[in-house]
Amino acid sequence: MYFVKGKVTRQAHVDIPEGCCEEEYARRGFFGRTSHLYRRQPPVNWSHIEGDLRPHAFELPKLEGLRSGDYKRGRVPFLRNQDIELLFAIITEAMPYYFRNADADEVLFMHRGEGVIETDFGALDYEAGDYLVIPRGTVYRLIPRRETALLVIASAGEVEIPDRGIVGKHALFDEGVINVPEPDQDRDLSEGPFEVKVQHQGRISTITYPFNPINVVGWKGDLTVWQLNIRDIRPIHSERYHLPPTAHITFLMQNAVICTFLPRPLETGDAGALKVPFYHANIDFDEVIFYHDGEFFSRGGIEPGMVTFHPQGIHHGPHPKAVEAVAGKERTNEKAVMIDTRHPLELTQEARSAEVQDYWQSWMVKEEE
Numbered sequence: 001m002y003f004v005k006g007k008v009t010r011q012a013h014v015d016i017p018e019g020c021c022e023e024e025y026a027r028r029g030f031f032g033r034t035s036h037l038y039r040r041q042p043p044v045n046w047s048h049i050e051g052d053l054r055p056h057a058f059e060l061p062k063l064e065g066l067r068s069g070d071y072k073r074g075r076v077p078f079l080r081n082q083d084i085e086l087l088f089a090i091i092t093e094a095m096p097y098y099f100r101n102a103d104a105d106e107v108l109f110m111h112r113g114e115g116v117i118e119t120d121f122g123a124l125d126y127e128a129g130d131y132l133v134i135p136r137g138t139v140y141r142l143i144p145r146r147e148t149a150l151l152v153i154a155s156a157g158e159v160e161i162p163d164r165g166i167v168g169k170h171a172l173f174d175e176g177v178i179n180v181p182e183p184d185q186d187r188d189l190s191e192g193p194f195e196v197k198v199q200h201q202g203r204i205s206t207i208t209y210p211f212n213p214i215n216v217v218g219w220k221g222d223l224t225v226w227q228l229n230i231r232d233i234r235p236i237h238s239e240r241y242h243l244p245p246t247a248h249i250t251f252l253m254q255n256a257v258i259c260t261f262l263p264r265p266l267e268t269g270d271a272g273a274l275k276v277p278f279y280h281a282n283i284d285f286d287e288v289i290f291y292h293d294g295e296f297f298s299r300g301g302i303e304p305g306m307v308t309f310h311p312q313g314i315h316h317g318p319h320p321k322a323v324e325a326v327a328g329k330e331r332t333n334e335k336a337v338m339i340d341t342r343h344p345l346e347l348t349q350e351a352r353s354a355e356v357q358d359y360w361q362s363w364m365v366k367e368e369e
C-alpha cells in the first residue's frame with residue numbers, strides 16, 4: 001500500500017516543497033517501509049529535552065583512562081550492546097605481550113600513527129586510514145613507530161563484506177586491494193617467557209609460553225587477518241540524488257554495519273537535489289559516527305577524533321548552518337566511519353568523561369540579534 005497526501009515531491013530528496021524540510025521515516029535502516037514527511041520546521045529544532053534520550057557527542061582523546069601505557073587497560077570502551085563494543089586507544093610503546101580476543105572479532109580503524117601489527121598469520125605495516133580486520137581468536141601485538149590512536153570495533157559476530165548488488169563486485173573496492181600478512185620464515189625464536197593475554201567473557205587470562213607464540217611458518221585458507229586502507233575505497237555517488245548511507249557500507253556484522261564516508265562530489269547536477277542528509281528518526285538503528293579527517297559538512301563544531309551518537313527514538317539531521325554552507329560547495333572532503341547497530345547502545349561510565357555537554361542543543365535555532 002502506498003499513499004500520497006498533501007504537499008509532497010515526486011522524487012524523494014529532490015525539489016522539496018517550498019518552505020518545508022524533508023524527513024525520511026523508514027524501517028530497517030532505509031530499506032523497509034518508508035514515508036517521507038514534509039514538515040514546516042526541522043524535527044531537531046527542539047527547545048528542551050527532559051530525560052535521558054538525546055543526541056550525544058564525545059571528544060575521544062579526553063576519555064578517562066587513555067594513555068595508561070597498557071593496550072588492554074588503555075582501550076577505553078565508550079559504547080556497547082550485546083553485539084558491539086566500541087573502544088578508543090592511544091598507544092606509544094610496543095605492547096610487551098600478545099593479545100587474543102576470544103569474545104569478539106575486532107576491526108581496528110587506525111586514526112593516527114604508523115607501525116607494525118604482528119599476528120599469527122604474519123606481520124603488516126599499518127598507517128592512518130587502515131582498517132585491520134582481526135578474526136576472533138587471532139593473537140596479535142601492536143608495535144607503533146609513531147603514537148597511534150585507534151578506534152576498536154569489537155563484534156560478537158563475524159565481520160563480512162556486503163554483496164555489492166547491481167553495482168558489481170569490483171565497486172567500492174576490488175578485493176585485489178586487500179592485504180594479508182606473510183608468515184615470517186626467519187623469525188627470531190629467542191627464548192621467552194612470552195605472555196598472551198586472552199580476553200574471554202570480558203575477563204583476561206594470561207598464558208605464558210617459553211617460546212614466541214607467533215611461530216607460524218605457513219598458513220592457507222580463507223580465515224585470516226586483513227587490511228584495507230580507506231584510500232582504496234571508491235565511493236559511489238549520484239550527482240542528482242543524495243544516496244542513503246547504505247551506499248557506503250564497508251563491513252557487515254551481526255546486527256550492525258560499518259560505513260565509510262569519503263571525499264566525493266556533492267549533488268550538483270540538479271538544482272533541486274538535497275546536498276545534505278535528510279532529517280531522520282532513527283527508528284531501527286543506533287548511529288555512531290567517528291570523525292577521522294577533513295571537514296564534516298553536515299555538522300558544525302566537530303573535529304577529527306570526535307564521535308557523535310544518535311540513539312534510536314530521536315531525530316537528527318544536518319545542522320542549520322550546514323545547509324547554507326553547503327549551497328555553494330561542489331565536493332565534500334570528509335572522512336568518517338559510521339557504525340549503525342540494530343540494538344540500543346549503552347554509554348559507559350568512561351564515555352561521560354569525554355561528553356560534549358551541550359551537543360543536543362546544537363540544532364537549536366538562536367534568535368537573530
Ligand SMILES: [Fe+2]
Binds near residue numbers: 280287316
Ligand atoms: Fe543518520
